[in-house]
Amino acid sequence: xxxxxxxxxxxxxxxxxxxxxxxxxxxxxxxxxxxxxxxxxxxxxxxxxxxxxxxxxxxxxxxxxxxxxxxxxxxxxxxxxxxxxxxxxxxxxxxxxxxxxxxxxxxxxxxxxxxxxxxxxxxxxxxxxxxxxxxxxxxxxxxxxxxxxxxxxxxxxxxxxxxxxxxxxxxxxxxxxxxxxxxxx
Ligand code: 5GP
Ligand code: MG
Ligand code: MG
Numbered sequence: 166x167x168x169x170x171x172x173x174x175x176x177x178x179x180x181x182x183x184x185x186x187x188x189x190x191x192x193x194x195x196x197x198x199x200x201x202x203x204x205x206x207x208x209x210x211x212x213x214x215x216x217x218x219x220x221x222x223x224x225x226x227x228x229x230x231x232x233x234x235x236x237x238x239x240x241x242x243x244x245x246x247x248x249x250x251x252x253x254x255x256x257x258x259x260x261x262x263x264x265x266x267x268x269x270x271x272x273x274x275x276x277x278x279x280x281x282x283x284x285x286x287x288x289x290x291x292x293x294x295x296x297x298x299x300x301x302x303x304x305x306x307x308x309x310x311x312x313x314x315x316x317x318x319x320x321x322x323x324x325x326x327x328x329x330x331x332x333x334x335x336x337x338x339x340x341x342x343x344x345x346x347x348x349x350x
Contacts, residue, residue, distance in 0.1 A: 166335070170326075170342040175317060177339040180327060181217065183316045187292060188221030190314060195224055195260065200287055203259045205252055207277065208232045209336065210266030213328035214294040214316075218264065229254045231280075233273050246276045257285040260311075266328050267295040267319060271303035282308045294327065295319040295341070323349065 175183075195202050204222075206215035208230045219228060232250035261281055268274055274291060281289050288309030296315040307313060325331050326338030331349065 166338065169335070169344055169348055170338075171345045173340050173342045174319075174322075174324060175327075175341045180316070180340065184214065184217045184294075185221050187314055187316060188218050188223075191218075191262065191292065192221075192223045194312060198260055200259055202226045203252075203254055203256050203261050204228050204264055205256075205261055205281070206230045206264045207266070207273065208250070210328045210330070211264045211294070213336070214266060215264045218292065227254055227259075229256075231277065233277065235273055246273045248276070248280060252281075252284075256281065258287055260288045260290070260309075261286050262290045262292050262311075262314075265291065265293040267297065267324070268293045268315075269297050269300050271301050271305050275303045275305040278305050278308060290314065295324070297321060 202224060204215065204219055204226050206212060219226065229252045231248060231252055233246045234249050235246035263274070263277055263281070265274065278289050286308065288311040289307055290311035290313070291307065292314040294316040297319045299321050322343050323331070324341050325335035325344055326341045328336050329341070330336045331344060
């Protein structure tokens, strides 16, 4: 699999160090909150980040997932995300952190934040592993004073690894990289 990677952008060590910092920030920010925290991963891409992140959060939390379909098999967003699997936990009155692999146009988060808001949450924060602000098309806002956490700002490349796929492959790479150009065709 290594031979498919043109270049590594963040190594496993760099990632785990940054994830620890994020978990520390979250643990500090939510320490005084009286209602419990629900961490909601956006499947499938966020599974690895969520797993590393929650191991380091020093608070009692619940974990759940939502599934959103938007990308299909290409590298361009369809622009109309659909929630194909909803949260199972009752999040009414809860503080929620939505965990994403990467924010690109912002379509997915815009859709998910308003969906969760309609369930009567106390607040919605977002913790995304990567952020590509250069490609943002849709503006989204946190709810109830929630915060926006991000691991790294990502240059405008289509990246894979650490949960992120190309045509459902490469999610299991422990680092983030760019594929050789011939593989994207
Ligand atoms: P958005 O709705 O913000 O345009 O796209 C968000 C979703 O698109 C991400 O959760 C991710 O699944 C996918 N995506 C965006 N950029 C990339 C990328 O560079 N690599 C991969 N593998 N997926 C991406
Ligand atoms: Mg995602
Ligand atoms: Mg994908």
